[in-house]
Amino acid sequence: MEHLHHVYRDEELLCEGVPVRRIAEKVGTPVFIYSRDVIQKHFQKLVDAFRQVETLVCYSVKALGNLAICQVLRDLGAGFDVVSGGELFRALQAGGRAKKIVFAGVGKSARVNPDVDPKTHTYITTGKRETKFGLDLETAERLAAAIPGLTGVRMIGVHVHIGSQITEVTPHLEALKKALAFADRARGLGNPVEWINLGGGFGIHYREVEAPPVSDYADVLQPLIAPSGYRLIIEPGRFIVGNAGLLVSRVLYVKQSGDRRFVICDAGMNDLIRPALYGAWHEVWPVSTPYAKGSPASDLASTPADVVGPVCESADFLARDRMLPPIRDGELLAVFSAGAYGMSMASNYNGRPRPAEVLVSGSLFEVIRTRETWDDLIRGERKVARWD
């Protein structure tokens, strides 16, 4: 599981120096657990890779918005990418400086749609002409011509964001070429364009080593930007926090239904919707196990299983048709690479309080968001008078 940035020692899954079992026993389940070290390392990988041009890394708050996580990133020097007033509030509350915050809500929309296919899942494709995002190049060009004549508006940058979980370099390169050409034209029309914002979308590992190292992107993109003199913004979300997070769940019971084995967990689609929403694949493995994943003993002992949640929907699964070792009632399971678009997409569907969140730093762990209570579920609601 090395590529997923968490390791087993003495048959126990660790998050940095802390046995995951200990956290689950103390905080309860389901729980999201994040490694500060993995977050820092991924941030640093970006900084190192994009050394050749002046680059501002704006962490995309929507991937994982917890204040403590935003603070970790602010302390590393990150700015923030926000898509709403609520996320702006969050970034400021975490100590983010307004000068280093990029706002790019779809509802306000002044983002160029470069018509580039990112070759990822359709639901996370944004930079194609037929998606709802951004301005097409012709409209953007008309605006670029009009803006110098307006008071109170300046065009200082060009922003593209073509999609998420992109595991090829070419789509980013294509988008950059179009953005640079457009920025030059906008400058020619009298706009003080200084920034090229390439958005986020750098892919991570879910199944195995899937995404190229981020230096592969940087090595191709920087030579184009460097001579132009533009400053670069990137807006990584998933890349920074995706592999840093685990969702840990307790098995309620195991049910054999015909020849199918169902492992029913206390975490479901309301906690982690990616499998139901995108058919996303997350590694799932017991937290305490004598079976090292991929070992001959594990291969011999494993049989197919569906890992499902307690929500009343057939789409409520975390993993389907997986080869898993024997699993007992009450055991703990870890869902890997759950840091991005996990808690930030969690809901109260089926009257389920959202999980606690824990941040691990070395041999310490702290609760950075308490588990919701039943009272939280009805907060803000009003009982109405009844007329018989």
Ligand SMILES: *Cc1c(COP(=O)(O)O)cnc(C)c1O
């Ligand atoms: C979602 C989003 C991002 C982050 O995408 P990742 O795939 O998580 O890196 C960056 N910029 C904008 C404008 C976004 O909407």
